Amino acid sequence: MAFTVSNFLKCKNNSEKITMLTAYDYSTAKLFNDEKIDAILVGDSLGMVCLGYEDTLKVTMEDMIHHTKAVSRACDHTFVVGDMPFMSYQTSVYDAVVNAGRLVKEGGAQAIKLEGGALYCDHISAIVNAQIPVMGHIGLTPQSVNVFGGFKVQGKNEDNAKKLIEDAKKLEEAGAFAIVLECIPSQLAKIISESISIPTIGIGAGVYCDGQILVYQDMLNMYSNFKPKFVKTFSDVGHAIHEGVSSYIQEVKEGVFPGEEHSFSLKEETLKKLY
Numbered sequence: 001m002a003f004t005v006s007n008f009l010k011c012k013n014n015s016e017k018i019t020m021l022t023a024y025d026y027s028t029a030k031l032f033n034d035e036k037i038d039a040i041l042v043g044d045s046l047g048m049v050c051l052g053y054e055d056t057l058k059v060t061m062e063d064m065i066h067h068t069k070a071v072s073r074a075c076d077h078t079f080v081v082g083d084m085p086f087m088s089y090q091t092s093v094y095d096a097v098v099n100a101g102r103l104v105k106e107g108g109a110q111a112i113k114l115e116g117g118a119l120y121c122d123h124i125s126a127i128v129n130a131q132i133p134v135m136g137h138i139g140l141t142p143q144s145v146n147v148f149g150g151f152k153v154q155g156k157n158e159d160n161a162k163k164l165i166e167d168a169k170k171l172e173e174a175g176a177f178a179i180v181l182e183c184i185p186s187q188l189a190k191i192i193s194e195s196i197s198i199p200t201i202g203i204g205a206g207v208y209c210d211g212q213i214l215v216y217q218d219m220l221n222m223y224s225n226f227k228p229k230f231v232k233t234f235s236d237v238g239h240a241i242h243e244g245v246s247s248y249i250q251e252v253k254e255g256v257f258p259g260e261e262h263s264f265s266l267k268e269e270t271l272k273k274l275y
């Protein structure tokens with residue numbers, strides 16, 4: 001059975017953890033879908049891991065739609081969430097609804113995610129009213145990197161922690177179906193998770209969240225520009241790629257690949273005529 005928006009709440013109520021990963025292309029999404037991961041986020045982190053930018057700010061709606069289309073084509077079980085890029089919703093409630101609509105209508109996403117708390121509740125309500133499920137995202141919101149002065153853990157002092165608890169409650173009121181908590185102390189994530197009835201999805205937010213998400217290149221060791229503390233390598237795919245590519249280079253250089261079994265051949269009589 002396909003994982004739908006209502007399963008998010010069911011999981012929380014049954015104390016069953018929600019599993020999410022990012023994905024940005026068809027073949028990767030297909031592997032995750034076939035593994036029956038609950039949900040995929042087509043994250044604007046694609047700006048960093050797919051496009052090589054230093055942060056997520058240059059990512060466009062066209063980038064997001066392009067990758068969301070590829071991912072949604074691969075998923076018949078997994079729920080697909082499209083991430084709203086920088087300046088696609090901050091500018092107005094109207095822009096937020098139009099661009100959320102594009103991720104669903106053109107990209108094939110089943111829900112959208114946007115960064116921010118109380119400030120964006122009007123935007124979120126308007127998108128929800130347009131029949132598009134919304135996932136919130138608070139804590140380290142990477143689109144605020146220039147305000148934070150870097151990718152830094154949030155909610156460490158009393159005022160900031162209280163603000164995040166309030167933001168989570170406001171997001172629930174605005175109609176969000178789940179909230180990503182990024183890079184906050186695990187005890188704060190526990191308080192937030194217990195203060196709201198919608199599930200929390202943590203990344204660098206500890207074990208008390210109702211679900212977890214990671215950027216897949218991080219957990220498969222395929223991205224080396226930085227490695228946050230919250231990343232665990234579940235499989236060394238980076239090393240497997242290194243080994244595979246280096247064997248390929250060696251075998252081509254030495255004339256070992258392609259072998260007979262990878263080649264097509266002519267009938268003997270046709271060959272004679274050609275000579």
Ligand SMILES: Nc1nc(=O)c2c([nH]1)NC[C@@H]1CN(c3ccc(C(=O)N[C@@H](CCC(=O)O)C(=O)O)cc3)CN21
Nearest residue numbers: 045048049056142151152153215218223226228229230
């Ligand atoms: N590959 C990748 N993984 C991510 O998790 C990710 C992205 N890209 N791009 C968008 C944002 C940026 N993120 C980041 C990036 C760096 C840190 C980091 O280096 N954090 C420090 C904490 C610094 C502090 O102490 O405040 C760490 O050591 O984890 C955290 C989250 C999370 N997101």
Ligand SMILES: CC(C)C(=O)C(=O)O
Nearest residue numbers: 022043044045083180
């Ligand atoms: C890290 C997750 C939550 C995200 O927003 C992204 O991948 O863009």
Ligand SMILES: [Mg+2]
Nearest residue numbers: 043044045083
């Ligand atoms: Mg994002």
